[in-house]
Amino acid sequence: MARTKETRANAAPGAGTIFALRAIGLVLLARWLFSMSAMDLTTSLSAMASSPWACVNLVFLFLLIFLPGARAVAERPFHPLPQWLRQALRLFAFLGFLFAVWVVSAFAMSAGWRRAAQTVAATNGWLLVAPALYAAVLWICRPRPLWRTNIAARRFAIGRYAVSLDPLTRTVSVWAERRKVGQYDARELSVRWADGAGTRSAAPPTPVIALHAAGDAVTQSAPRASGAPSLARAAFGRRPKIELLWDSPAAAGHNRQTVFRAALTTEGDRVAARALDSTLRQV
Template sequence: MARTKQTRANAAPGAGMIFALRAIGLVIFARWLFSMSNMDVLTALSAMASSPWACINLVFLFLLIFLPGARARVERPFHPLPQWLRQALRLFAFLGFLFAAWSVGAFAWTAGLRRAAHAVAATNGWLLAAPALYAAVLWICRPRALWRTNTGARRFAIGRYAISIDNVTRTAVVWMESRKLGQYDARELSVRWPGGVIDGGSRAAKETPGGDAKDAAGSGLGAVPVAAAPDIQAQRDAAFDTREAQTDANQDNHVGADTDAAARGVDGQHTAEPPATAPVASREPAIARATSMAPPRHTGPGGWLRRPKIELMWDSPAAAGHNRQTVFRVSLVSEGDRTAARALDASLRQAG
């Protein structure tokens, strides 16, 4: 008999994250029960009641296995957990990682590497697996945007901020992780590049006749410093004037040398002297001209210690006290963040 109700072949986005967190919690809980099985039940319960670290682990395992409030939703692919649960798991996982790494490190320091290697083999690698599991929970619950960048759907992800633009209603919704910052009029939002940096992609799309903003945003035009273009014609004129001045000076030297030779010939002192040769022309104008003709290099503020940043500004003339208010300020860490920032700027310019 054929089914009347269609079932989904693919799981909802975020279901894999829930499965991974529960699997890690079950592994830690099973290992804990195995280690407690060698002790008496009353002794184990009394030891757990008198140990604050055991109570923290119990709360952490409860949250990690049951995940209260977690639900996989299509509109939140990277945040199936509530914000409070994500923050609590991140805190407990960080404390557990510190405790596990400190315990293993102190034991290896006091007992020596050989005894530490024997202990790792006796526990089937659990001394190394426990810190790795806590670190995995930290990585899964790391700060992320609500979705990935999708320029066609007008969804942008920059750092941990997510922006969606509706072209029909001309509204923009800004999210910080899974928390909604607000809903704004897209015509009142603008991207500002602090530090003297301009948006090359969107400005190129705006100035190019018939150009597409998406193509310009996806091109290799990055954020470059504001600098005036070198006046090549003026440098060429200056180099030409310098060469003419040097030519006049060489001619004067030739005339002076001929006059001295004629005077010596009249006096009867015919000394064989080599003819005066013109000095070699300076190559500095040519080098300067070649340097000015070379394409400018990218000397933006990006780097390991200083990364380019953008600001999303809200300028609402109708809302008193909200003129030029900063919605968020974020650093552009990866190339995807820079591409999303240029695409967001181009989309806001089109909406305005």
């Protein structure tokens, strides 16, 4: 099958993430240079050399603007950044957010809220924009799976884990964010349900999503009469969880191994978990 050529009108998924991070980095750099323009070059360099926080900001801005190793690839639309770069940006953004919030809060407590409001207006809102930009980097670099759930293509996203099933070879590949956890025989995998309190149930949840491999059609069957872990407990602060288990008689010492354990925080996670459970039962 011919591959779709990526053009500017048809950019690879993940290009928007790269663009957003670089835009935030350029805004932070422009504001920093504007603040330093009030001082002469010698004073600016000496202040930067004596400030560890300035060195941290320089490294953060370098990574944020140049993004070494970042590349938008269709196979991993939510992870265009290397894992080390994403973790580094999260760390620096978290430190920057804490520092910005602390500086703004300390100034507001010492100068008073009226003077703080005047300063916000005089700086065109930068005292509030700076923490928001650091928080935006944190949100963009949050833990995510490789892709969204696509039941027809047998791709499932649960929490930060991504699961892909090949119906021809009956193999299942599992990724934790961008790192590949392993590849398993689909007949040796099973889903174990656990409620928020930690009690496990072997019965599958309802309704069951049936996947017909012949035509890749997706149909929904009637709910089973058997019991299922109650997803309503999430409303009381106890999120339901699932475990993907690998039970291989041929693997000595690896019988009944937990591939991953994930909490079902969203409705999309719950739908993907039901579909994965039903698919593995039909293999």
